[in-house]
Amino acid sequence: MKVFTNLRQKMKNSKVWAYGKYVLLFYVLMMVIYGYFMMANLSTAPKFIYAQF
Amino acid sequence: MKKVTAFFIALVLFLGTACGIHFFVDKNIKFDPHSFGAWINQHKFFAGDEIKTNIDDNTIVVLGSSEFRHGTSMSTHPVNLFKNNSMHMMMVGAGYYQSLFHSVELAAIEDGIKNKKVVLILSPQWFKKKGVLAPAYASRFSEDNFIAMLQNKHISKETKEYIIKRSKKLLRGDPPTKDRVEKYERIFMTGTASLSDRQYVHFYRKFLAEKSKLSIYAAAKVKGVKDYDPSKTYSTEEPDWQKYAVKAEAEGREAVEDNPFYVDNRIYKREFLPELKKKKDSAIHSSYAKSREYNDLRCFLRVCQETGIEPMLVLQPVNGYWYDHLGFPKEERQIYYQKIRDLAGEFGVQVADFSKEEYTPYYFIDKVHLGWKGWLDVNESIYKFATKNEKQ
Numbered sequence: 001m002k003v004f005t006n007l008r009q010k011m012k013n014s015k016v017w018a019y020g021k022y023v024l025l026f027y028v029l030m031m032v033i034y035g036y037f038m039m040a041n042l043s044t045a046p047k048f049i050y051a052q053f
Numbered sequence: 054m055k056k057v058t059a060f061f062i063a064l065v066l067f068l069g070t071a072c073g074i075h076f077f078v079d080k081n082i083k084f085d086p087h088s089f090g091a092w093i094n095q096h097k098f099f100a101g102d103e104i105k106t107n108i109d110d111n112t113i114v115v116l117g118s119s120e121f122r123h124g125t126s127m128s129t130h131p132v133n134l135f136k137n138n139s140m141h142m143m144m145v146g147a148g149y150y151q152s153l154f155h156s157v158e159l160a161a162i163e164d165g166i167k168n169k170k171v172v173l174i175l176s177p178q179w180f181k182k183k184g185v186l187a188p189a190y191a192s193r194f195s196e197d198n199f200i201a202m203l204q205n206k207h208i209s210k211e212t213k214e215y216i217i218k219r220s221k222k223l224l225r226g227d228p229p230t231k232d233r234v235e236k237y238e239r240i241f242m243t244g245t246a247s248l249s250d251r252q253y254v255h256f257y258r259k260f261l262a263e264k265s266k267l268s269i270y271a272a273a274k275v276k277g278v279k280d281y282d283p284s285k286t287y288s289t290e291e292p293d294w295q296k297y298a299v300k301a302e303a304e305g306r307e308a309v310e311d312n313p314f315y316v317d318n319r320i321y322k323r324e325f326l327p328e329l330k331k332k333k334d335s336a337i338h339s340s341y342a343k344s345r346e347y348n349d350l351r352c353f354l355r356v357c358q359e360t361g362i363e364p365m366l367v368l369q370p371v372n373g374y375w376y377d378h379l380g381f382p383k384e385e386r387q388i389y390y391q392k393i394r395d396l397a398g399e400f401g402v403q404v405a406d407f408s409k410e411e412y413t414p415y416y417f418i419d420k421v422h423l424g425w426k427g428w429l430d431v432n433e434s435i436y437k438f439a440t441k442n443e444k445q
Contacts, residue, residue, distance in 0.1 A: 022056050026063030028233075034071060038267045044190035044229045048149070 075263065078270045084104055085279035086141040087287075091132045093121050094271045098145050098158065099195035100265040105165025108139030111287075112141045116155040117174035119148035122371075124317075129301050129429040139287035140439055152177045152349035154218055156356050160208050160216075161201035165358040167403035168442075172435050173353065177341055178421060183394040184345030190223040192414040194230060197261045199316035200254075203241040207360045213242060215352050233257075277390055291440075294433050301425035305415025308425075314374045315414040316424065324419065325375075334380035341389035347396065354400040365403045365438045367431055368393050375420045379421055386411070406432035 015018045082103055083350050089097075089107045097104065108114070117130075121144045125132050145158055151175075159171060179185070199220070205214060217238050224231040233254075237247035239256055305315075312321040357364040371386055390408040397404045407430055410416050418424035423431060 017060060019055060022059030023062045023066070026060045030063060030067040031070065031331050038264050042054060043192065043227075045080070045194065045224075045227045046188050048186075048188040048192040 061207050064222055068399045074267070078266055081280070082266060082270060084273060084280040085285070086112060087138075089273070090141045090143040091135075092276065092278050093147055094269075094276065095145060095147070095193070096269045097266070098193075099196055099197060100269045100317040101165075101195075101198045101201050102143070102262065103160035103266060103269050104143060108143055108156065108165050108167060109141070110167050111139050111141050112166075113170060113172060113435060114143045114145065114159075114162070115172045115435060116180070117144065117216060118150050118176050119146075120174060120422045120428075122133065122147055124418040124424060124428070125348065127301075127382040127418070127425050127428060129297055129304075129425050129432065131428065131435075133430055134292060134428070134432050135299065135436075137288050138292065139289045140436060142373060142435070146174075147221055149185065150193055152346055152353045153185055153190065153216070154195075154221075156212075156216060156349065156353040157195070157198050157202045157220075159353065159362065160205050160212075160356050160360070161195075161198035163205070163207070163356075163362055166362060168439065169361060170359065170365070170439060172365045172367060172438065173402065174369065174431065175350070175370060175384075175393060176305070176421065177371050180341035180344040180346045180389060182340075182344055182350055185223065187223045187226055189316055190220070191227040193226065194220070194227075196230070196233065196332045196394070197258075197265055198238060199234065200241075200258055200261075203237055203359070208356060209359055210242070212352060212355050212359060213297065215348075216274035217242065219349065219352075222234055229250075239240075249425065256392070270302075291436065292432075294429070297429050298426070301415060303430045305425035308418075308439070309415060314372070314377075314378075315417070316372070316420070317418050319357075320419045329378075335380040336376070336379035339379070339381050339383040342385060342392065347392065348395060350393075354396070354402060357402070360398060361405075364395050365405060366393065368432065369389075369423065369427070369431075370408050370411045370416070372417040373419055377416075405431065405436065405438070407431070 072402075083106055086107060086109055087282075090112065114207075121131075127136065131144070135142060145439050146155070157171060188422045202208060202216065209224075217234065220234055221231055224234060236246065236250050236254060240251055287420060308317045308319075309315050310318040312318050312325070314321060314325060316325070354364065368390060370390075371381070376386065392407070394406065407427070410427070410430070413426055416423070416427040418427075
């Protein structure tokens with residue numbers, strides 16, 4: 001627990017982290033949008049249910 | 054200011070990652086030819102460029118529909134029969150993938166087909182009056198392949214116009230896609246597109262190409278499609294058809310048990326029995342004699358002609374026992390078979406004609422899909438067609 005609180009304090013005081021967290025946030029956001037557009041089914045076709053003869 | 058610079062650093066990192074993914078996938082998009090060819094997945098059908106990458110000298114492109122997905126545990130299903138053979142089938146199709154879709158697909162991939170041959174497995178059920186259903190076509194419409202078809206210089210203006218006209222009609226339930234098709238028409242056909250339309254399509258095509266590459270790679274990994282192994286060896290021997298015939302008979306007998314339709318008994322209990330009474334003589338007035346599908350098939354054959362691809366049509370029979378139960382007139386079935394033969398004759402195209410097998414036991418696994426003996430005959434005809442020049 002102490003290790004965690006120490007780490008938290010260190011991060012709070014760190015100038016690199018203060019800046020890096022925004023870089024990380026924007027990067028994750030961009031990757032999520034990219035992943036969505038690359039993997040999502042973007043078809044606007046109405047649903048078609050396969051029915052066997 | 055701090056947030057703005059953070060945004061640009063993140064953007065650079067993101068672009069670096071995206072480029073890394075692009076090059077990694079590009080390098081690893083070639084899969085095991087049998088594993089990829091036998092993989093039935095819409096991502097694959099929509100990705101013409103990736104199909105071309107996975108076609109080699111021994112690949113025969115086989116276009117069909119739902120038969121690929123049914124009965125994959127039978128030893129005569131191509132998934133199993135050609136597993137270790139040097140001839141690989143590149144199967145394209147699932148339920149409701151019909152002649153028009155295959156025309157577009159073929160036009161998109163023809164320059165990647167090394168042996169210049171293609172097989173189209175025709176299902177009689179495609180030839181209902183309306184042909185392909187609009188919602189089915191819309192849900193199976195690949196814009197990537199459609200644009201590739203429009204860019205194909207071997208395809209005549211008339212053929213493209215026919216495909217565009219049919220597609221626009223069938224896409225009426227999907228206005229955004231229909232609008233884009235009209236945009237493609239303005240760019241590639243009439244030349245009346247605005248600069249913004251051209252820029253939009255240029256960007257959208259690149260986006261679609263990237264999307265299809267990534268999604269096919271991810272889907273193939275999830276579904277366990279095997280990686281390409283250049284050291285893997287395959288048997289160059291022709292399959293022992295006699296041995297498979299004995300196997301087909303034995304497997305068929307065991308699965309059918311004693312049902313009067315000679316189909317898999319589990320399917321008989323699940324799908325036939327509950328509606329046996331209701332379906333009796335329900336198709337007395339049915340016919341496959343008049344259908345829009347004939348013109349779509351004609352379009353497919355024109356694509357073959359214009360691109361120099363040699364096609365073989367596989368004329369599947371109907372399940373005679375089931376169609377008799379439906380009351381579907383025998384004369385009407387003969388009219389359908391004859392119309393296909395006539396059309397093939399008109400284009401000088403080879404037909405693997407199995408219309409005489411309507412009543413062959415174990416030919417079907419269910420009401421419409423090929424079974425143990427059915428697949429065996431079809432596979433043999435495809436193998437002989439694919440390898441005929443090598444033997445001559």
